[in-house]
Amino acid sequence: MTAPLISLRNVGKWFKDGRVVALEDITLDIAPREFVSLVGPSGCGKTTLLRLMNGLLQPDTGTVLVRGEAPTPNSDLAMVFQSARLLPWRSVLGNIEFVLALRGLSRTARRERSLGLLGAVGLRDFAEAFPHELSGGMQQRVGLARALAVEPDVLLMDEPFAALDAMTRETLRAELLKLWARRGTAIVFVTHDIDEAIFLSQRIVLLRPRPGAIETTLTVDLPEPRWETDPRADPRFAALRADLWNRIHAMSRDGAELEELAYAFDPGTTKGI
Amino acid sequence: MSDSNTETARPIHDSTARAAKARTRKRVLLWSSWIGITLLLLVSMEVLNAVAGKLVMPSPVDVVREGVGMTLDGTIPRALGQSLTVLVLGYLLAAVTGIGIGIFLGGLPFAGRVFDPFVNAMNSTPGAAFIPLIIVWFGLYTEAKIVVVWNAALFPILINTAAGIASANRDLTEMAQSFGAGRWSLFWQVMVPDALPSILSGLRIGAAISTVGTVIAELTMAQSGLGGLLVAAGNRFQMDKYFAVVFVLMALGTAITASLRYAERRLGRWRVSMSEDH
Ligand SMILES: Nc1ncnc2c1ncn2[C@@H]1O[C@H](COP(=O)(O)OP(=O)(O)OP(=O)(O)O)[C@@H](O)[C@H]1O
Ligand SMILES: [Mg+2]
Numbered sequence: 001m002t003a004p005l006i007s008l009r010n011v012g013k014w015f016k017d018g019r020v021v022a023l024e025d026i027t028l029d030i031a032p033r034e035f036v037s038l039v040g041p042s043g044c045g046k047t048t049l050l051r052l053m054n055g056l057l058q059p060d061t062g063t064v065l066v067r068g069e070a071p072t073p074n075s076d077l078a079m080v081f082q083s084a085r086l087l088p089w090r091s092v093l094g095n096i097e098f099v100l101a102l103r104g105l106s107r108t109a110r111r112e113r114s115l116g117l118l119g120a121v122g123l124r125d126f127a128e129a130f131p132h133e134l135s136g137g138m139q140q141r142v143g144l145a146r147a148l149a150v151e152p153d154v155l156l157m158d159e160p161f162a163a164l165d166a167m168t169r170e171t172l173r174a175e176l177l178k179l180w181a182r183r184g185t186a187i188v189f190v191t192h193d194i195d196e197a198i199f200l201s202q203r204i205v206l207l208r209p210r211p212g213a214i215e216t217t218l219t220v221d222l223p224e225p226r227w228e229t230d231p232r233a234d235p236r237f238a239a240l241r242a243d244l245w246n247r248i249h250a251m252s253r254d255g256a257e258l259e260e261l262a263y264a265f266d267p268g269t270t271k272g273i
Numbered sequence: 274m275s276d277s278n279t280e281t282a283r284p285i286h287d288s289t290a291r292a293a294k295a296r297t298r299k300r301v302l303l304w305s306s307w308i309g310i311t312l313l314l315l316v317s318m319e320v321l322n323a324v325a326g327k328l329v330m331p332s333p334v335d336v337v338r339e340g341v342g343m344t345l346d347g348t349i350p351r352a353l354g355q356s357l358t359v360l361v362l363g364y365l366l367a368a369v370t371g372i373g374i375g376i377f378l379g380g381l382p383f384a385g386r387v388f389d390p391f392v393n394a395m396n397s398t399p400g401a402a403f404i405p406l407i408i409v410w411f412g413l414y415t416e417a418k419i420v421v422v423w424n425a426a427l428f429p430i431l432i433n434t435a436a437g438i439a440s441a442n443r444d445l446t447e448m449a450q451s452f453g454a455g456r457w458s459l460f461w462q463v464m465v466p467d468a469l470p471s472i473l474s475g476l477r478i479g480a481a482i483s484t485v486g487t488v489i490a491e492l493t494m495a496q497s498g499l500g501g502l503l504v505a506a507g508n509r510f511q512m513d514k515y516f517a518v519v520f521v522l523m524a525l526g527t528a529i530t531a532s533l534r535y536a537e538r539r540l541g542r543w544r545v546s547m548s549e550d551h
Pocket of ligand 1: 015016020021022041042043044045046047048049
C-alpha cells in the first residue's frame with residue numbers, strides 16, 4: 001500500500017466559537033492518483049473539508065497532513081470552484097499567468113506553460129479574450145487550466161460543473177477523466193450529483209450533515225476508461241446508485257429533512273447554492 | 274459597392290442592415306431633438322429679452338458678441354487659465370491624496386474603522402464651511418483656492434476608494450489565496466484592481482465637485498478666473514457678459530465630465546456593463 005497523499009485524522013472544525021459544528025471526527029486518506037468524490041447534502045461541510053485540505057482553514061481538532069506536512073496554500077494543491085472565479089480585468093492568458101507568477105515562474109516560462117495549458121483545454125484561440133467574452137463552460141475550462149498550470153499533485157474541485165448546462169457538463173466530465181488519466185493528479189471532487197460521482201470517481205465518500213461526518217465510503221468498481229463506453233449502462237452502476245439512494249434515505253427518518261435531502265440530490269434541479 | 278451588396282444580400286445581412294438603419298434613425302432623432310431644444314431655449318431668451326428688457330435677460334446675439342469680444346481681447350482665455358490652474362491642481366492633489374489615503378484605509382480594516390467617523394464627519398460638512406478657515410490659514414490667492422478645491426474633492430474620492438477596496442470580491446480573494454497569494458499580491462493584484470470601478474466613479478464625482486469648488490473659491494476669495502468674471506459682470510448688471518461666462522463654465526463642466534467618462538470606459542473595458550454595444 002502506497003503512503004497517502006492527503007491524510008485526515010479525527011478532523012473537527014467548528015465556526016462561531018463552537019456554536020456551528022461543521023465537521024466532526026473525519027478520518028480519510030487520499031492516495032496519489034486517486035479520484036475521490038465527496039457527496040452529501042447542502043451544509044454538510046464539503047467545502048469546509050476542501051478548505052482544510054489546502055490550508056485555507058486550520059482544523060480545530062485532529063490533523064490534516066499533505067505528504068506528511070501541514071498544508072499551506074503553497075503546497076501542490078489547486079482549487080477549481082463552482083464559478084470559474086477568473087479575474088475579469090485580465091485576459092484568459094493573463095489569468096493563468098497570474099497564478100504562475102504567484103509561484104515565482106519567469107515571464108517566458110509563464111507564457112509558455114499558460115499557452116500549453118490553454119491548448120490542453122482547447123482554448124488556445126481565446127488566449128487574448130477577456131473572461132466575460134467566454135461562455136460558462138469555456139470559463140470553467142480556463143479555471144481548470146489555471147489549476148493544472150501549477151502542476152498540482154491534487155486537484156480540489158468544488159462542484160465545478162454544477163452551474164453548467166447538461167451538455168457542457170457531459171463534455172467536461174469526459175475531458176476531466178482524460179486529463180486525470182494522462183496527468184496522474186489525484187482529484188477530490190465535490191458534487192451533489194450521484195450519477196456524476198459514480199461516473200467519475202474510484203471512491204465515493206458520503207457525508208451526513210449536522211454535524212458533518214462520514215456516513216460511508218463506497219468503492220466504484222467500474223471498468224476504465226469510462227469515457228469510451230457509457231458506464232451508466234453497466235448493471236453495477238445501477239446497483240451503486242440504488243445503494244447510495246438507500247443510504248441517503250436512511251440517513252434521516254424525519255420526513256421534512258428527507259425531502260430536503262432528496263431535493264439536494266435530485267440531479268434535475270439546477271442549484272445555485 | 275458594399276452598400277448595394279447589403280441591400281440585396283441574404284436575410285441575415287438584411288436584418289443587420291435594418292438594425293443599422295434603425296440606429297441611424299435614432300441618432301438623427303436624438304440630435305435633432307437636442308438642436309431643437311437648444312433653439313427653443315435661445316428663442317425663449319430672445320422673447321424674454323424683448324418683453325422684459327436686457328437687465329432680466331440678454332439677447333443671445335449680444336451674448337455671442339460679448340463672448341467673442343471677451344475671447345478676442347484675452348479676457349476669457351486669461352480667466353479660463355486661472356480657473357483651470359486652480360481646478361486642475363486642486364483636483365490632482367485631491368486625487369493623489371484621496372486614492373492614497375483611501376487605499377490605506379480600505380486595505381487596513383482596523384485603520385478604516387478607526388477613521389470612519391472622522392471621515393464621515395468631514396464628508397458631511399459642506400465644503401463652504403471651511404472657506405473662512407482656509408482664508409485665515411492660506412490667504413486669498415491661488416494657493417488658498419487650490420486648498421478649497423482639494424478639500425471639496427478629497428472625500429468623495431477617498432470614500433469611494435476605501436469602500437471599493439473594503440468590499441473586494443470575496444470569491445476572487447479566496448481564489449488568489451488558494452493559489453498562494455501573499456498579502457502584498459492579494460492587495461495590489463486583486464483587491465485594488467477590483468476596486469478600480471469604484472475609484473473611477475469617485476474621481477468622476479470629485480471632478481464635478483472640483484468645478485463647483487473652483488467657482489465658489491473665485492467668488493468668495495480674491496476674485497479671479499471665470500468666477501471673478503461672473504461677479505464683475507453681475508455687479509455691473511452686464512447680463513450679456515455674465516451669460517457668456519456662464520456658457521463657458523457649462524462647456525468646461527461638460528468637457529471634464531465627458532473626458533472622465535471616456536477614461537472610465539477605457540480603463541473599465543473588461544466590464545460587461547461597459548461593452549462596446551452601448
Ligand atoms: N466561515 C464560516 N462561518 C460560519 N459558518 C460557516 C463558515 N463556513 C461554513 N460554515 C458552516 O459550516 C457548515 C458547512 O459549510 P460548507 O460550506 O462546508 O457546506 P457544503 O457541504 O459545502 O454545502 P454546499 O453543498 O451548500 O456547498 C454550514 O453549516 C455552514 O453554515
Ligand atoms: Mg460548498
